[in-house]
Amino acid sequence: MTGVGGFSPDLFDDVAFNDQGLVPAIAQQHDTGEVLMVAWMNREAITESLGTGRACYWSRSRAALWRKGKTSGQVQALVELRLDCDGDAVLLLVDQTGVACHTGRRSCFFRAVRDGQLTTIAEVVTDPAELYAD
């Protein structure tokens, strides 16, 4: 778990949050390279993710911290947090337990334009009813 467990607050000098105090964050499975999802982070979500070693986002719909997997158990262990050249996007290398998508698919990017049509290209791995049983 490189870089997890505390960090210099100077980090935030280099993060270009938008006018809502957010940056888009991409979660990528650290060993396979699969892009799992895109969400948003604020300063608090970054602090918590680096402090706990588990990905935490900001839910824009709920206007609250979103501790990924808290309900579903599908947590993301944080392997490394990266920042892009202009500081306005974050890449999280994670180790995803189970599935990242609320539809029960491994990745949220399960639709592709093929032969001109939006096509489902990945199967449901876990029944969402199991993920959100409680």
Add this chain to the structure above:
Amino acid sequence: MTGVGGFSPDLFDDVAFNDQGLVPAIAQQHDTGEVLMVAWMNREAITESLGTGRACYWSRSRAALWRKGKTSGQVQALVELRLDCDGDAVLLLVDQTGVACHTGRRSCFFRAVRDGQLTTIAEVVTDPAELYAD
């Protein structure tokens, strides 16, 4: 080049553009899985990318279409366009010529939090002065 060269405009029924008419777009090298950059696309950028088979974004700073590589030659051939579960993020699988980053590095995500500090983890491959000579 799957899915490139025309598409049904119904696609846009499934894209959840923000109030500026944009969605974040991640460019990923199709064979290695490397995340190269994050940019933004509007309807026109998606149409052009799928039509021409080359990644085209929307530059928020210039408020204009950004035909990636037009100046630098570092074009991205579009292999596949994917959409996430709620339609508010796009994943472009591309074949990147040269480097994606304006700093001359392969990926824009060349900084990582390691030992608590933001650390440069990738070297400059091509001198930016060469990329933007004209």
